[in-house]
Amino acid sequence: MLPPIDDSILQSNPKFAALHKTLANNILNPDGSTKNHPAQKERDTVSAALKAARIRAAKSSLLLTAFRDLELSPSTTKSSKSSKTQQPPPSQTLPTELIELILLLTSRLSSTTITPKQLTLLTSTPQWTSLSTHLPQLSSLLSTHLQTQTLALARILSPTTNPSFLHRNIPKLCPTILDLQQQISSKKLQLHKQRSNLTTQTTNLLQAYQAAIALTIQLLETSKHGALSLERHYLTKASYLSLSIQQLNISAKEKSIKGQKMVYTEEVVVALERYKENLRDGRERLGERRREAERVLWGYGVGREDGEEKEKIMREIARVYGELQREVVDVGKDVGRLNGRAGGGRRPGR
Structure with a gap:
């Protein structure tokens, strides 16, 4: 059976409610199995074979139970005469051959495994060969016994019916029982x-x-x-909400501290301290180099009031030097192109 779902959940989740309705009505059976299985035809075939096997097993069990419940002793035969059942009592004791045949059939039906040798020995016995002779009487005994049992079931199903009309309900026993089983399942x-x-x-x-x-x-x-x-x-x-917010804030701080401890372990902290010291040393070295460069520039007149002319001369020298470098690069490119042309104009073999 599908698990029950609270109505509040279905009302608060309409998409899930639609999915649950589709599953319950179109896809799944009440017992949770699927309705549209890809191997449904094979399943139906197997179900039909199992149903036929169950019917055969039920018939065998019914015959075995009937053979076991047959009254074979004379005393019970006399007592059955005085009973108010519809089983017609025999006028005399059953023949010995018929009793032996009934016992033999009971043993044959109750035995699950039998070898071919035992089966050959069984079929060659006189009692077994007389089965066709005693079959009408045997069928009458079984019919009487089964009718008595079915009348008892009919009396249970219809306790208010007149006993003289109970035999009319015997053909309706199986449909009535199936209908009752379906009603019980639906009511469950x-x-x-x-x-x-x-x-x-x-x-x-x-x-x-x-x-x-x-x-x-x-x-x-x-x-x-x-x-x-x-x-x-x-x-x-309001005070309750304020206290709740404070509690959440403390909890968040606690989790933040725990997260920092998980990320910044002792090894990470030591490595960061060393990196910080290296950065401090690098900053000091850069400061020292800057001071040295400023002293050199001071010697050239940069940043001095009385060295403006000298500073202009140094800047002009730097500009001319830059132009000379660019010209040297351009000349180098021209020389390279000339060398390439001269190499390409040579004729092979000279």
């Missing part, structure tokens, strides 16, 4: 659904009672203390 399913609905309705009723009690208490406080009770209620709620 309805009972499970009603239990689920009852649980949901009980929860809703308790919530309604809780809301009604809260409103009643609020109205009583308002009627007795006036608006102060509402203010006290709101102040209490």
Whole structure:
């Protein structure tokens, strides 16, 4: 059976409610099995074969039970004469050959495994060869016994029916039993659904009672203390929310500290300290190089009031030097192109 789902969940999740409805009505059976299985034809074939095997096994079991329950002793034969059943009592004791045949058939039906040698020996016995002779009497005994059993079942199913008309209900036993089984299954399913609905309705009723009690208490406080009770209620709620926020803040800080401890382990902290020292040393070395460069530039007149002319001369020298470098590069390119042309104009063999 599919597990019950609370109505509040279905109402708060409409997509899940649609999916659950589709699964319950179109895809799955009440027992949870699928309706549209790819191997459904093979399953139907196997189910039909199993049903035929069950019918054969039921017939064998029914015959075996009937043979075992047949009254073979004379005393029971006499007592059956005085019983008010519809089984016609025999006028005399059953023949010995028939009793032996009944015992032989009972043993044959109750034996699960039998070898071919034993089967050949069984079929060659005089009792077994007389089966065709005693078959009418044997069939009459079995029919009488089975009719007695079916009349008892009919009496259970129809206790108010006149006993003289019970034999009319015998053909209806199997359909009636199947119908009753289906009714029991459907009523069990309805009972499970009603239990689920009852649980949901009980929860809703308790919530309604809780809301009604809260409103009643609020109205009583308002009627007795006036608006102060509402203010006290709101102040209490605000303080509760403030404390909750503080608790969340402390919890977040605690988790942040735990996360930092997990990320920045002792090895990581030592490595970062060493990297920090290296950065500090590098910054000091850069500062020293900057001071040295400033002293050199100071010697050339950069940054001095009395060395403006010298600074202009040094800047002009730097500019001319840059132009000379660019010209040297251009000349080098021209020489390279000339060398390439001269190499390409040579004729091979000279």
